[in-house]
Amino acid sequence: MSTSAYSALLVAVMSIVTILLRAAPFLAFKKKIPAYVVYLGQVLPAAIIGMLVIYCLKDTSLLSAPFGAPEIIAGLLVVGLHAWKRNILLSILAGTAAYMILTQLVF
Amino acid sequence: MKTVKAAFVKSLPVMAGYIILGIGFGILAHNAGYGFLWVLAMSLFIYAGSMQYVGVGLLAGGASVLTVILTTVMVNARHLFYSISMLRHYRNAGRYKPYLIFSLTDETYSLLCDGKVPEGTEPDRFRFLVSLFNQSYWVLGSVIGSLVSGILPFSTAGIEFSMTALFIASFTEQWITAKDHIPAVTGLLGTLLCLIAFGPDRFLIPAMLLITLLLTLFRNRISAGKKVDA
Numbered sequence: 001m002s003t004s005a006y007s008a009l010l011v012a013v014m015s016i017v018t019i020l021l022r023a024a025p026f027l028a029f030k031k032k033i034p035a036y037v038v039y040l041g042q043v044l045p046a047a048i049i050g051m052l053v054i055y056c057l058k059d060t061s062l063l064s065a066p067f068g069a070p071e072i073i074a075g076l077l078v079v080g081l082h083a084w085k086r087n088i089l090l091s092i093l094a095g096t097a098a099y100m101i102l103t104q105l106v107f
Numbered sequence: 108m109k110t111v112k113a114a115f116v117k118s119l120p121v122m123a124g125y126i127i128l129g130i131g132f133g134i135l136a137h138n139a140g141y142g143f144l145w146v147l148a149m150s151l152f153i154y155a156g157s158m159q160y161v162g163v164g165l166l167a168g169g170a171s172v173l174t175v176i177l178t179t180v181m182v183n184a185r186h187l188f189y190s191i192s193m194l195r196h197y198r199n200a201g202r203y204k205p206y207l208i209f210s211l212t213d214e215t216y217s218l219l220c221d222g223k224v225p226e227g228t229e230p231d232r233f234r235f236l237v238s239l240f241n242q243s244y245w246v247l248g249s250v251i252g253s254l255v256s257g258i259l260p261f262s263t264a265g266i267e268f269s270m271t272a273l274f275i276a277s278f279t280e281q282w283i284t285a286k287d288h289i290p291a292v293t294g295l296l297g298t299l300l301c302l303i304a305f306g307p308d309r310f311l312i313p314a315m316l317l318i319t320l321l322l323t324l325f326r327n328r329i330s331a332g333k334k335v336d337a
Contacts, residue, residue: 007145007166010175014162015152017179018186023208025190026197039326040319041188043290047318048181049278050294052161054314056271058307071271078272082279089124091279095272096131100265 066107074099110228114236117225121214122244125156129248130255131269132159137256138263139167146253150246155212158182159249160270174311181315189216196222196234203235210238212245289329293321 001009057075060068078095082088129150136146141163149159161182165175189211196219197207215238224230256263282291301314322329 003169006169007141010166010170010172011145011149011153011162013172013175014149014155014158014165014179017176018153018155018158018183019209021180021183021186022190022211024187025194026204026208036323036326037187039329040322041184043322043325043329044181044318045185046281046285046290047294047297047322048184049274049281050291050296051298051314051318052157052182052274053271053278054295054298054302055161055164055311056274058302058310070265071268074268075271075275078275079279082276083283086280086283088273088276088280089127091276092131092269092272093127095275096266096269099268099272100263103265104262 070099070102070107073102110232111236113225113228114233115240117218117233118237118240118244121218121241125214125241125244126248126251128156128269128273129245129250130252131266132156132163133249133252133254134256134263134266135160135252135270136163136249137253138266139163141166143250143253146249147246150242150249154210154242154245155183155186156245157273160273168308170311177312177315181318185213186211189213189220192216192220196230200231200234203231207231207234207238210242212241215241287329289325290322293325294318297321 057068057071060071062068074095077098078091081094082091085091132150133146136142136149145166149162153159153162158179161178162175165178170178190208193207193211193216197204200207218237218241219234224233278291278295282288285291297317298310298314301310301317304310305313
């Protein structure tokens with residue numbers, strides 16, 4: 001399979017799985033949702049955000065220069081700014097700008 | 108017409124966020140080698156912000172179908188619960204129902220979850236239009252991002268950090284509001300452990316399994332600490 005065809009397949013998979021998740025409760029609404037599934041729905045989102053933070057930083061090397069400095073500095077900026085202002089868009093824009101400046105001009 | 112206007116006004120708070128995050132997605136995809144048509148297709152047919160950001164990485168890395176299925180389930184699991192809480196409002200939405208369900212993103216849910224509709228508007232049509240306006244902002248932003256990324260007067264190297272920043276900000280937000288930090292810490296440390304053990308190309312599936320297992324084991328402890336914020 002060509003790379004494009006395989007990518008198209010993956011896009012279709014993401015689309016179908018997302019649609020199924022959104023539609024499942026409407027397709028099965030007569031049955032009661034198991035308590036375990038409800039529990040997972042409550043705790044998974046927070047855990048998965050943590051997983052995605054690590055996923056985003058997976059290729060950052062702490063053992064070679066610049067030792068993850070741009071990621072650490074920009075990441076801490078996002079945490080601090082967000083804790084202060086609680087504005088998700090502002091946190092993203094400032095963090096991304098800081099990272100771009102750090103990687104392009106400083107390190 | 109009144110319904111259209113009311114829906115547009117309702118959707119305004121989402122407009123700036125979706126256009127800017129959409130532009131970020133368009134540029135990110137472009138830099139990973141996925142141009143206009145890919146961006147358009149993803150924003151039209153997947154229409155899930157975080158998943159599209161993560162999806163670009165999965166596409167570029169040639170991830171396995173199983174990895175893509177599991178990642179989509181985990182990243183989008185929360186949508187299941189948006190749908191559950193909208194069952195009552197969407198149940199009798201008739202011809203609008205399929206699109207209402209398809210387009211139930213975090214932001215659309217946040218606008219419609221209280222179930223209120225402005226007086227004098229047709230409820231199903233109002234919700235349909237709010238959903239449609241929101242997706243049009245997302246599609247518009249991602250298409251703009253895709254088209255401008257080649258002609259911007261500055262280098263977009265490092266723009267991929269917008270995804271990292273999105274998740275760090277979401278993590279901070281949820282840390283501040285959650286009463287119980289066990290799920291967040293489990294996600295962070297469980298994944299870190301799997302990254303160290305399996306390496307950057309193969310840790311995602313083990314991490315998802317480990318997280319689910321640990322949260323299952325912690326169930327009594329977390330449930331005992333009253334309600335968990337999700």
